[in-house]
Amino acid sequence: MDTLVDIRRLKKHFPILGGVLRRPVGAVKAVDGVSLAIKRGQWLGLVGESGCGKTTLAKTLIRLWKPTSGHIYFDVPDVVKAEIEMLESQDKNGSKLNSLLKENDLGTFSSSRVRSFHRRAQLVHQDPFTSLNPRMKIKNIVAEPLKIHHVLSGHAVETAVEELLDKVGLSSGQLERYPHQFSGGQRQRIAIARALATKPEFIAFDEPTSALDVSVQAQILNLLKDLKREFGLTYLYITHELLIAESVCDYIAVMYVGKVVEMGKPEEIFHTPRHPYSQSLIAATPVPDPTRRVGRIVLPGEVPSPANPPPGCHFNPRCSRASDECREFEPELKLISNDHYVACFYPL
Numbered sequence: 498m499d500t501l502v503d504i505r506r507l508k509k510h511f512p513i514l515g516g517v518l519r520r521p522v523g524a525v526k527a528v529d530g531v532s533l534a535i536k537r538g539q540w541l542g543l544v545g546e547s548g549c550g551k552t553t554l555a556k557t558l559i560r561l562w563k564p565t566s567g568h569i570y571f572d573v574p575d576v577v578k579a580e581i582e583m584l585e586s587q588d589k590n591g592s593k594l595n596s597l598l599k600e601n602d603l604g605t606f607s608s609s610r611v612r613s614f615h616r617r618a619q620l621v622h623q624d625p626f627t628s629l630n631p632r633m634k635i636k637n638i639v640a641e642p643l644k645i646h647h648v649l650s651g652h653a654v655e656t657a658v659e660e661l662l663d664k665v666g667l668s669s670g671q672l673e674r675y676p677h678q679f680s681g682g683q684r685q686r687i688a689i690a691r692a693l694a695t696k697p698e699f700i701a702f703d704e705p706t707s708a709l710d711v712s713v714q715a716q717i718l719n720l721l722k723d724l725k726r727e728f729g730l731t732y733l734y735i736t737h738e739l740l741i742a743e744s745v746c747d748y749i750a751v752m753y754v755g756k757v758v759e760m761g762k763p764e765e766i767f768h769t770p771r772h773p774y775s776q777s778l779i780a781a782t783p784v785p786d787p788t789r790r791v792g793r794i795v796l797p798g799e800v801p802s803p804a805n806p807p808p809g810c811h812f813n814p815r816c817s818r819a820s821d822e823c824r825e826f827e828p829e830l831k832l833i834s835n836d837h838y839v840a841c842f843y844p845l
Contacts, residue, residue, distance in 0.1 A: 501699060501731050502535040502558065503578065507567035509550075509557045513804060525804045527553040529755035530567070532830065535699075540725065540732045542746030542763075544739055544778070546800060550755040551735045552623075555701040558733070559620045560603050560611045569603035571618065571699070577601055616646050618699040619692035623707060625684035629676040635662075635687055636672035642694040661690040665720060682713035686720070693724065701733040706741070714738075718745055739782045743767045748836070751775045754811040755803050757830065761837035771833055771844040773816045810841070818843055 508529055515522035527550045535541045543551050556562050558569060570578055577597065584594040598605050603614065619642075622628035629638055639658045643649045649657055659669040665686040676684055685705055692700055702721075706714040718741065724730060736742050742749055742763070749766040751759040751774065759772040770776045777794040796815045801807055810828055813819040822842050830838040 499537050500534045500575070501537040501539075501572055502533075502733070503568075503570040503573065504534075504558060505532050505568045505570070505578075507531045507533075507554070507557065507569065508565040509553050509562060510565045523804055525802075526755050526806060527803055528557060528564075529803070529806070531752075531755070531757050533750060533757060533760070535731060535733060537698075537731055538725075538729060540734060540745060540747045542742035542749045543733060543735045543752060544737070544742050544749060545752035546778075547737070548800065548803070549752045550803065551752055552703050554752070555620060555703055555733060555735055559618055559701055560606065560614060561620065564604045567604065568598075570601060571603055571614065573601045612646075616648070616695040617697050618701070619695070619697045620701045621685075621688050621692050621703065621705050623704040625681070625688040626676060628688060629684060631676055633675070634672065635674055635676070635679075638676070638687060639690050639694060642691060646695055648695055657694070658690075661693055662687075664693065664724070665690045666716075680713075681709050682717060685709065685717055689717075689720070689724070693728070696728070697730070699731045699733070701735070703735050704737065705734075707737060714741070721745075739767070739779065751778065754801055754806055756811060756840065758812065758840045759838065760830065765834070765837045771837070771839045772812075772841050773818060773845060774812050776845060818845075 508526070510524040510526050510529075512521040513523040513525060514520065531554060543554070545551055553562070557564050560569070568581070581594065581597050581601070584591075584597070603611070606614065636655070636658050639661055640654050643654050643657060658672065662669060662671070667683065667686055667690070676687070679687065706717050709717065721732070722745065725732060734742070734746060746763055749761060749763055750757050751766065751772065753774050759766065759770065759775045766775060767779055770779050777796050780794045798815050801811060801814065807814050809824045809826055810816070810819070813823040816823065820842070828840045828842050830840045833839050833844060
């Protein structure tokens with residue numbers, strides 16, 4: 498599979514303003530140098546504790562927020578990315594480099610080009626009740642992307658909306674209803690239908706089943722599997738439910754305080770985690786399998802603030818194996834085995 502989404506050294510910092518003049522006195526480093534590739538047709542799971550930067554990463558990748566630095570490539574040939582990396586390594590800030598970045602790096606796109614890009618990439622938010630306009634009928638909510646992007650007009654829009662609702666398991670008889678007249682699972686289906694309206698290639702899901710009952714979660718996940726198979730979609734799936742990530746995702750990335758600390762296939766991440774944080778995360782997950790035993794790992798201290806992360810490896814204050822090297826230098830993601838990457842000087 499070729500790479501569809503490729504982010505390199507991506508950073509998203511939010512300024513902390515202080516003083517009478519409200520000048521920047523610091524920054525919340527929500528995403529701090531993340532490099533990640535998502536292959537076409539892949540279902541990538543992004544896991545980690547609350548506040549580690551998962552949602553910020555998704556919104557920056559989709560370009561709802563402009564990145565502080567780094568690159569976001571969407572369906573860009575490898576030869577073009579390699580040429581940009583070569584020019585940057587040579588410190589050639591010339592017209593050729595700027596031209597390549599303006600043409601291929603989402604982080605440099607103008608608002609009009611970003612709007613055009615959103616036809617190909619969509620985001621499904623965590624809470625559908627807050628992401629759906631309570632004053633709009635369902636037919637208008639689902640039709641809105643079609644009208645904004647000038648995909649269809651007139652009677653064709655109504656037909657497309659009915660087909661989209663049918664795809665997600667809702668009927669055309671519900672078109673005249675408002676969001677508050679639906680259950681949580683039905684509202685999430687409406688949000689998915691809206692995301693599918695422009696026939697995107699890539700969809701990011703921000704914990705789409707976290708507020709749903711277990712039975713409804715299963716229905717939504719089965720729906721996502723069917724849609725992925727039917728339309729050839731690529732997913733970024735953010736979740737706290739590690740068991741869900743293990744069961745549906747093709748690849749897993751683990752985040753901690755704005756950084757990806759481990760990436761690999763589900764069987765590697767959940768059965769042989771190599772990063773100390775991944776090990777503690779997996780050990781804290783209840784497993785409904787009596788043959789699979791995991792010991793409890795109690796981490797000392799608290800998760801550091803992204804406004805003031807510790808130097809070196811961000812996990813070093815809570816790691817029992819941390820050395821002076823961990824406290825001074827920041828480890829990079831390194832290939833441990835086939836498609837298994839770990840950002841640790843002393844992987845387990």
